[in-house]
Amino acid sequence: MADEGEGRSEAKRPFPRFVADRPHLVEDAETALRLGKHVLLRGPTGSGKTRLAETLAERLELDMESVNCSVDLDMEALLGYRTLGLAEGKTVVEYVEGPVVRAMRLGRMLYIDELNVARPEVLPILHGALDHRRRLTNPLTADVIVAHPNFCVVAAMNEGYAGTSPLNEALLNRFVVFDVPYVQGDALAELIREATPSSTLSDAVVDRFVRLSADLVRASDVGELPPEAASIRALLDACDLCAHMPAMRAVRYAIAGKLSDPREQDLVMEIAASYFGDA
């Protein structure tokens, strides 16, 4: 499944499985889904939420339907739409199922990305599907859709970014919540090796990237850098580039360059210089 936010390098990168530095994250999220709960993954951009949802779908052997709650998400994008078709030479009104209806009917995982940027009036349509009733009345057909036993929802949200709003309590209440912070330490080293197999990064260079990441996370925790400065997506991009150019250039393009404030860019480069010098 493609993530709309992903760039070209990620499309070319062989997808690594989700790697966690918290021992029970994947197993516990899987258990929650097996128990019929819906799961909300909460974490900053590039922390692997979409990858984790894909990993959970693989582990549960479920196909996935996705919706992205960008501002123009409306009822049709969730439930489907009516269109004109031909049947036995006559024009008829046909109903084309949307992802929510398909997931409920066929017992798939529904992945709802960027849950907290949805317009507040749209998601309440899903309340009945997400609680013990596991059903919704489709306003387009007046059918009552009863969810297949395998139907489950994994949603993802970034907290605290522009354009996002606190989640409606009633909606949040229907999920079991898992935090997905940026992976660190040995697990990050493992991920760098897995995600950049074609590169020839030495153990020493991988170790420097792991320590650079720890410093970026710390700087964003104390507010010196925005959370996205420590994005693992950006770090993996830098590791990819680093196999073909000096590390400082790779960090400039893949990490510092994404920040809008020049002072923040300088701070990233200063931290990187402490590990890579002029390399």
Ligand SMILES: Nc1ncnc2c1ncn2[C@@H]1O[C@H](COP(=O)(O)OP(=O)(O)OP(=O)(O)O)[C@@H](O)[C@H]1O
């Ligand atoms: N813990 C992790 N395990 C495996 N891959 C990871 C992990 N963290 C980040 N990645 C990699 O980083 C990239 C971005 O991950 P992903 O798209 O899942 O992030 P996200 O949290 O969904 O970001 P966004 O909030 O911007 O949608 C992918 O290439 C993914 O494989």
Ligand SMILES: [Mg+2]
């Ligand atoms: Mg995502």
